[in-house]
Amino acid sequence: MTSGYEQTLNLLNKEIKKENKATRNRIQSILLDNRFLSEHVLTVFPDFPVIPNERCGLWYCKPGSFNQTSYFKSTDGHTNQWDFSLRRLNLHLLPTLAKNGGIVVVDSTRRGKKLPDALSKTVPIWCAVLNSLMLEHLGREDEEVLFCPPGTVSKQEYTQIKAKIPSLVTKFKAINAISGAELARLFRGKILRPLWVYPGSSLLNAQHDLFTGEIVNVKWESPETETIIPIVLCAVSYQCQDGVDNRHGFTYVQGAADDHELWSEGLTADLLWENVSTLGDLTLSDQRIRDFITAQTELKRNNTSASNALDDLISTDILTPELHIGKIVEPLRLKKDLQDQLLATYSFVVILSEHAEVVRDATATPSDPSYNPAITIVKLSSGSKKSSKSLRTTLTDICPLAESHLNDALPILICCGDGKDMSVSVLLSLLCRNYNLETWKLEQQPHAIDKTIIKRHLFKMISTLNGRNINPPRASLNSVNAYLM
Template identity: 60%
Template sequence: MELTSDQTINFLNREIKKEYRSLRNRLQSIVFDHKFLDEQVKAVFPDYPIIPNERCGVWYCDPKDYLQTSYFKSTDGHTNQWDFSLRRLNFHLLPALAASGGIVVVDSTRRGKRMPDALSKTVPIWCAVLNSLLLEYQGLEGEVLFCPPQTVSEFEFERIKSRIPDLVAKFKKMNILTGADIDRLFKGKILRPLWVFPGASLLSSQRDPFTGEVLSQKWHTAELENFIPVVLCTVSYQCQDGVDKRHGFTYVQGAADDHELWAQGLTAELFWKHISILSNINLSDQELESFVEDKIHPQEPNSAENGLSLDQILYTDILTEELHLGKISSNVHLGEHLVKELRLKYSLVIILSNTVTLSEDEAAIKIFKLQSECKKSSKALRTELIKICPLAEAYLPNSLPMLVCCNTGKDMSVCVSLAILCRNYNVGSWDLNVQQSIHKIDIKKHLSKIITKLEGRNVNPPRASLNSVNAYLM
């Protein structure tokens, strides 16, 4: 029986969607785009740290090539929503910019676009706010906003530019970074975004026009140039309908985007851990899916009896003398040896995780079944804070500090620490001082101080978790 035209179109659409969601096609596309970053971009900017932009950018960057990530959201650059986010300050990047004289932020975008709004507008707005503070301190005037003209129209550029003074005023109210700070850090230089992507003229100028070979001469800022480059790298190339079948697989533009829809539980961390197998172009979808399924099964809990030390499962930051923030490994069983180590270091340990277990009840080690990056836990946090905060406050005057930790060190532990700080610390000095009233601006200031304190780390609690903190405190 012959297919009707409608049936044929529906069949083709199903096949296209199948190819678009194929695990093999997605992973091969990521590997292809990584080669562009590794062979072309790094060759031209070898001295600048690679900074993958979460969540998409981390898939394209080998973990051995970076120490930090950024979190610039495209939504802050969407038309009529241009914003300088006080939750996503990304100030942990400032020391790297100052020390290296520039950075390379890596991201990607889906079909139909040359670069994501995060790189074409969000980061430029971030730079513009900092540049404005710097020039104001210097008593100078000059251009503060730079956007790619091939992506951002002149009309939109002018509208964004008109928003910058309001965004600067909003940030000033936080009183956490001044023009003097920026001037001292950057030695008087402004931040200047530069854009690279497959086929970008900036990269082409560094290649032999006849052979296409990358020249050994690297890009550099002239000594007299009064700016620090923020190189914004889009690793995926723009192709019609977002797919290209010329490479022995179906190339998907921005393949790493929305990994929940195609990765079948695979994470960027697991991808790079098993890159030798997952990058094998000869493996079928079925073989890749079977391999991934084997790797994402929950592991048996690790235990002290297996020889793990506290340093192997726990990373900590000091917020105040009394309050430390931590990241504890998933699937950890705290046996007698680990419990003893924790009790020697901390007066109280608050663990927020569904996967960490204890051999027996310990008065000074409390586990709350709140899982980071889980919407259900984000909502449940409000109720749990009623129990957690009074418990923590009973231990604050102790000679040993307390520890609040979760499996990411970015979500639940940050929010619980934020609630403790808001209730018990002066927002300006972070001295112990029980607060009689808490306002929304105080919560924002405390969060900003946490983000600034965790130098080198990207911290961005989900909105749902922060809403629970606000609801509890106010």
């Protein structure tokens, strides 16, 4: 039989879980963590650009406060899984680091730790691989390249990670994405050095007088003896046991933005900050907050559907003169005037989304002028494992069709819901099949394709998009590999 003590404990656990799931508490926690970032971190590192780490970090940074994002996954730092991901190169950050002398990467964790593995191990491994490549070129191979937070990563784990760095460097070299000489020119021989900040961290406390608490040095300065480019790794949430901290007028949730699909009910980071005065109102109940989110989500959807401005619905970037990439606002309904706008600019348009449709006259036939075969909707969604698996078959149909338009006077546009997955996969296939790797000029002769060629085209896409963080999931890339090889 269950004792009265156990019954009480079970009820308390249920109540704690309910509090943690409350949208109101999560929003308040995100806003509190944003204040820590703004008031305690960015005042110390005012010259370094803010780089939210997708996906969680995006919620803690106001739109307009950043121009780039990063994608360092915790799984690449998990114990015995340490890796330098060739799919998540993050090399778009290198020019930013060189120009500004450092960056602040923002992330969080809900696992009751000070730092997520992405910040304690994944980024340090990334720095170590790049440092090793540069120092090898400079003949300074005896220098330290790997830096991990000692209070988080044990000496044993540090030693194991360090032993793996040479093999990760070899793997990185194989794709020829960037050379040690290029890194040396870019960074002028300085190494990438992670620094960790979080609520209560000594690096931030050091900026205050120990006795009076007065601020004695707001701006962090690199020691003159150090030749480093700092990468400030900021975990914005403070370490807290679930459901116990109510001192701010709500139940604090550590890493509240993590896994937002499970709690957001349609709320996005952009929508949160657009309506922060209402959503941040402590006097509103959780139900009022959720009702407001539902209303705003529906309003935004209706406004989008009613828009007749193409730029409001599709944002585009140029890869080559013949190939453009786009991100659509979902759901997307292309009425006649929007179709005309598209076909005035593009010879062929592919939209990969389960939430898009071309609105045609019910009586239209392929011979009717109102029927636009040059606009093709493919019912695949970015971020869907099912769509990623189905992509291989789709590529067999779409690529030859798109290739028949490569020599048209107008370019081709390939779009999807996030501009990072489905559209990237299709364009990657077209580039590998039809373009010279070095020049990205159309080639008439077919050539052999292997995984290295595919990875190098993907890196070139990342570089060309000037910092846009594109990252097709493994399943999508597997479909691309299977189609091309």
